[in-house]
Amino acid sequence: MKLKVFGFCVVLASLLSTRAIAEPLVTISCDKPEGFNIVYGVSLTERFNASQNNQQRPTEPSLKGPTKDGYSGKPTFVIDSNKKNMTIGWTKLPEDVELKKQAKEAGLPQLPPVPAADGVVVQFSKEHISAVQVDPWSIMTFSFFPTLGTAFISQQIIQLASKNTVQLASFAHCEFLWATPQ
Numbered sequence: 324m325k326l327k328v329f330g331f332c333v334v335l336a337s338l339l340s341t342r343a344i345a346e347p348l349v350t351i352s353c354d355k356p357e358g359f360n361i362v363y364g365v366s367l368t369e370r371f372n373a374s375q376n377n378q379q380r381p382t383e384p385s386l387k388g389p390t391k392d393g394y395s396g397k398p399t400f401v402i403d404s405n406k407k408n409m410t411i412g413w414t415k416l417p418e419d420v421e422l423k424k425q426a427k428e429a430g431l432p433q434l435p436p437v438p439a440a441d442g443v444v445v446q447f448s449k450e451h452i453s454a455v456q457v458d459p460w461s462i463m464t465f466s467f468f469p470t471l472g473t474a475f476i477s478q479q480i481i482q483l484a485s486k487n488t489v490q491l492a493s494f495a496h497c498e499f500l501w502a503t504p505q
Contacts, residue, residue, distance in 0.1 A: 345403035349452075350500045351467055352399050356476045358493030359389035367485055384487075393493055398476070400465065402444055402452065404502070409442035409454045409465075449505055469499045 364384045373380050396413040403409075442465065446453040452467040461480040468474070474497045480489045 345405045345408065346502065347401050348404045348406065348502050349402050349469075350399065351402070351474065351497050352500070353397060353474055353495040353497040355393060355395075355397055356474070356493035356495040357391075357393040358476075358491060360392040360489055360491040361386065361388035362487050362489050363387075364482070364485060364487030366487065370485075392491055394476075398495070400442075400454075400467070402447075402454075406447040407444050409444055409456075410439055411442055411456060412439045467497065467499075469505070472497055472499070 363386050365380075366387065370380055372378075394413070396415055399412045399414065401410045401412075440456055440458075442454045442456040442463075444452065444454045450468065450470055452465075452469065454465045454467075456463040456465070460483065461478055463476065463478045466475040474495045476491075476493050476495065478489075478491045480491075481487075482489065
């Protein structure tokens with residue numbers, strides 16, 4: 324038993340030390356991602372309109388879109404030197420700060436800032452870097468193209484309350500800052 328506990332501690336320590344000593348290899352700063360989304364399901368608007376018109380609630384899902392969409396904020400990605408881990412952060416745009424200020428003045432509830440998230444790098448070359456971020460109700464995929472200065476960001480989501488599924492696909496111009504010259 325003691326040997327199993329010792330072995331577990333050695334494995335855990337090696338994993339933690341590998342993560343702790345990894346330094347940033349590349350920082351990727353992107354403009355606001357812009358693109359389109361497609362929704363499959365029954366929208367809240369359809370449900371509301373049926374209710375207002377005393378009609379039966381629609382139950383047959385349908386495909387809606389594509390509609391122009393994007394993310395609010397600019398993403399920054401930091402890939403560590405082991406080329407396996409990525410940290411994702413989002414900064415607010417100036418217009419988001421102004422909207423938040425107006426909402427606060429109007430007494431509306433304030434949302435906390437989006438915390439940094441972790442992703443996993445699944446492919447790494449100087450031409451193409453791919454990573455994923457998995458949350459309980461969505462998955463995001465990131466494809467970075469360093470020589471082109473672009474990123475493709477996609478997200479697939481299930482909206483549990485409305486039973487809709489959403490796919491968002493967007494592109495962004497990015498700058499790649501390498502810790503060592505490439």
